[in-house]
Amino acid sequence: MDTERRMDPALYKAATQGKVASLRQLVDPEDPSVLSSTTPQLNSALHLAAQHGHAAFAVEVLDKNEELLVARNDDGDTPLHLAAKAGKLEVAQLLIDRALAWPQDKKSPLIMTNKAGNTALHEAVRNRRAAVAVALLDADPSRGHDLNERMESPLHMAAREGLVQVVQKIVDYTWVGQEFLPSVSLSGTALHQAVLGTHHRIVEILLEKRPELIELTDSDGNNALHYAAQKDHQRAVELLLKTRTELAYKRNHQSMSPLHVAAHYGSTDAIKALLRHCPDVAEMADGYGRNAFHASVENGKANALRSLLRRVRPAELLNRVDANGDTPLHIAAKRSRVHCALLLLNDRRVDPCVRDHDGQTARSLVETKLHTGEMDAYEMYLWKQLKHQEFKRCRKQQLPPLATYPSRRGSNDKYFERIVETYILVATLIATVTFAATFTMPGGYDQTKGIALHGRNTAFKIFVISNTVAMCSSIVVVFCFIWAWQDPVRFKVDQLLWGHRLTIIACLGMLVSLMTAVYITVAPTSRWPAYVVIAIGVSTPAVVVLMLGRDVIFVPF
Numbered sequence: 001m002d003t004e005r006r007m008d009p010a011l012y013k014a015a016t017q018g019k020v021a022s023l024r025q026l027v028d029p030e031d032p033s034v035l036s037s038t039t040p041q042l043n044s045a046l047h048l049a050a051q052h053g054h055a056a057f058a059v060e061v062l063d064k065n066e067e068l069l070v071a072r073n074d075d076g077d078t079p080l081h082l083a084a085k086a087g088k089l090e091v092a093q094l095l096i097d098r099a100l101a102w103p104q105d106k107k108s109p110l111i112m113t114n115k116a117g118n119t120a121l122h123e124a125v126r127n128r129r130a131a132v133a134v135a136l137l138d139a140d141p142s143r144g145h146d147l148n149e150r151m152e153s154p155l156h157m158a159a160r161e162g163l164v165q166v167v168q169k170i171v172d173y174t175w176v177g178q179e180f181l182p183s184v185s186l187s188g189t190a191l192h193q194a195v196l197g198t199h200h201r202i203v204e205i206l207l208e209k210r211p212e213l214i215e216l217t218d219s220d221g222n223n224a225l226h227y228a229a230q231k232d233h234q235r236a237v238e239l240l241l242k243t244r245t246e247l248a249y250k251r252n253h254q255s256m257s258p259l260h261v262a263a264h265y266g267s268t269d270a271i272k273a274l275l276r277h278c279p280d281v282a283e284m285a286d287g288y289g290r291n292a293f294h295a296s297v298e299n300g301k302a303n304a305l306r307s308l309l310r311r312v313r314p315a316e317l318l319n320r321v322d323a324n325g326d327t328p329l330h331i332a333a334k335r336s337r338v339h340c341a342l343l344l345l346n347d348r349r350v351d352p353c354v355r356d357h358d359g360q361t362a363r364s365l366v367e368t369k370l371h372t373g374e375m376d377a378y379e380m381y382l383w384k385q386l387k388h389q390e391f392k393r394c395r396k397q398q399l400p401p402l403a404t405y406p407s408r409r410g411s412n413d414k415y416f417e418r419i420v421e422t423y424i425l426v427a428t429l430i431a432t433v434t435f436a437a438t439f440t441m442p443g444g445y446d447q448t449k450g451i452a453l454h455g456r457n458t459a460f461k462i463f464v465i466s467n468t469v470a471m472c473s474s475i476v477v478v479f480c481f482i483w484a485w486q487d488p489v490r491f492k493v494d495q496l497l498w499g500h501r502l503t504i505i506a507c508l509g510m511l512v513s514l515m516t517a518v519y520i521t522v523a524p525t526s527r528w529p530a531y532v533v534i535a536i537g538v539s540t541p542a543v544v545v546l547m548l549g550r551d552v553i554f555v556p557f
């Protein structure tokens with residue numbers, strides 16, 4: 001076949017549009033060599049007809065030149081590959097029928113591979129062309145286990161894509177060879193892929209028809225349960241454990257059990273299922289001596305830690321030290337996992353008095369940042385909580401001495417000065433506004449008695465109280481921050497957080513004052529403007545919390 005010959009544009013147009021009459025005009029019955037011409041990508045007229053789904057055109061081409069059935073384009077694809085990729089069932093069936101009649105001494109298009117090592121079945125499954133894949137399997141069911149360059153079989157791909165019908169057809173065929181060996185591929189077996197894709201029906205089929213897959217691992221030593229734990233697929237965890245409970249105790253090449261993996265990725269549903277079936281799996285430690293508590297804290301997975309705390313009873317596991325002598329609380333302190341550390345501190349089983357190999361407690365580890373000036377508001381709060389817990393629970397033990405406050409000036413004094421100035425300004429404005437509101441009571445005064453006209457109104461009483469709270473809170477903030485310059489470091493640790501929270505209270509009090517003042521002064525016959533103001537006022541704190549989350553209660557430092 002002359003692959004250098006370029007295709008006539010008229011033939012190209014006829015092939016892509018499926019015009020049989022044009023084909024007959026272009027091809028000389030005595031010399032069909034024009035069909036050997038190709039496009040720049042080496043696609044023949046049969047490639048184009050297969051890609052566009054023109055079965056009648058394909059029949060006409062094959063009747064004139066049957067050798068085009070095994071012609072390859074620049075990607076190594078035969079016409080059957082392109083029909084499979086495009087999901088053109090009618091053309092694919094035609095090509096399959098011709099392939100079945102292909103001489104046995106020649107390589108069949110059904111087993112021919114492209115440059116990626118994919119057969120037509122690989123391509124049909126990869127592109128989710130289930131109908132074409134089933135037709136190919138009907139022609140040769142053994143092709144479901146062919147491996148491509150990436151060591152993936154069509155069964156492997158179908159499991160990943162969730163093609164239940166294709167998987168069922170492949171596994172129904174009796175297979176005597178071993179389809180997959182351990183540690184061959186990074187992506188594991190078909191069972192691994194079904195678990196990753198949360199295709200539970202396929203998981204059930206594979207466990208029933210190919211039970212040997214459950215023991216196999218990927219190249220990192222992960223079995224299918226490791227994958228289910230990583231992706232937090234509770235249903236898959238349940239199915240696998242019911243089939244083979246021992247999977248929960250298998251380690252990968254990093255000595256991590258499925259529970260370690262679930263804790264590492266924060267998979268709370270998987271943790272529940274694993275501990276429900278195998279509660280003692282929580283005792284397993286990895287190669288560094290770390291259990292699931294260590295793994296969840298190391299990666300800052302607070303939800304996973306909370307789930308473990310609820311379901312694991314022995315206190316020894318919460319205070320277990322790893323190869324470095326670190327408990328989960330030590331790791332939380334070292335990695336600044338404040339949320340995890342606070343969860344641990346709230347559990348009475350956690351011992352804050354444990355010292356690591358260097359003699360450090362969690363409190364002293366956090367304390368080291370105090371001298372470097374790197375401690376943020378979250379860590380300041382954690383440090384105070386750790387000090388409080390040590391004072392309550394570690395009186396009879398020898399502990400590292402409490403750190404003294406470092407020098408008064410740090411590396412971020414300019415930023416600190418701006419924060420203090422901002423708080424003083426805000427608090428002063430609030431105090432001024434609320435003080436003025438005290439003498440301009442909503443609704444006015446009785447000119448003869450000097451008493452507020454709405455003094456007996458419940459809304460007025462709420463106004464007076466909220467206005468007073470706002471003013472007094474802001475006054476405390478002003479006086480508190482005036483003395484901030486004496487010792488900035490001590491102030492940042494002990495008083496800045498309270499000043500921040502009092503400012504929030506003052507703002508909320510002023511907001512309530514606004515809503516009640518409007519409600520009092522709006523005419524009773526037309527209350528809707530007051531209701532609109534109240535709705536806006538109530539939604540304002542919600543919007544702030546929605547934007548900032550739990551950060552709103554901490555100083556932006």
